[in-house]
Amino acid sequence: MAGIVSFWQLGLIGWPVGHSLSPVMHSAALQAAGLKGDYRLFPVPPLPGGASGLRDLLDEMRHGNINGLNVTIPHKQSVLPLMDELTPAAEAIGAVNTISMNGRLKGDNTDWLGFSRDLAAHLPKNIPAEGRRALVLGAGGSARAIVYALVQSGWKVNISARRLEQSGQMAADLSTPQNRITAVPLSDFSDLSAVRLIVNTTPAGMSPFIEETPWPSGLPFPKNALLYDLIYNPPQTKLMKAAEAAGLPAVNGLGMLIEQAALAFHLWTGQNVTSDIFKQAALERKSS
Secondary structure, three states, X not given: OOOOOOOEEEEEEEOOOOOOOXXXXXXXXXXXXXXXXXEEEEEOOOOOOOHHHHHXXXXXXXXXXXXXXXXXXXXXXXXXXXXXXXXXXXXXXXXXXXXXXOOOEEEEOOHHHHHHHHHHHHOOOOOOHHHOEEEEEOOOHHHHHHHHHHHHOOOEEEEEOOOHHHHHHHHHHHOEOOEOOEEOOHHHOOOHHHOOEEEEOOOOOOOOOOOOOOOOOOOOOOOOOEEEEOOOOOOOOHHHHHHHHOOOOEEOOHHHHHHHHHHHHHHHHOOOOOHHHHHXXXXXXXXX
């Protein structure tokens, strides 16, 4: 495909998408790879109002006017029935964040591997297999990718979300015979002390709602956990500040964003651009 495309039209579907770092990262990657092109934001309202806009964008891909799309909130699950093909990861996760076209619309998910790669850079190296217990906050499309990634790495996962039915369904969907996921309200956890990793996949704390947090007031944090918040705007959420005040290390989701973007770029173009290119572009944009 890279040999016949002279100008790469890439983009991000979401609502809203105004604060995304994706355009600057992918523009830098195109330049580094010696490819001409651009990356646009495509605001599409949630369904049912955005149904026609979503279909129109995918038709643009089918006709070769768009060469690659990312998908973010709230369409990671909405696009599933509109794909001609799903990768095994996207099908298992039940969410798509990357769409490519090679005769057929193919839905993929690079969130899970992007998260795994970045998490490995922050986790202590000496966590024993029996100590790999994680608590995931939220049950949306991003949460599904995170839980899938953790299960693939042998973590025992607990899910806590406001809608217990949704988190219960996700636990049932992503459990394996060797690794059963549990879904319970955060207030019902009997022993948080065993948790070594907390991952926030909810939008609580994201700009402009920076005063929100998914962590219940008065609930103590486990003493030996890492907090990973998928939010990167603001760079330090209220949840991260609370965790650090309790003595926990806390990281935001910028690293995951960078890693999943590099994976998506390779799927579209076949070019291997290092994640450092994406990171440099993101950091320069955030500092400007």
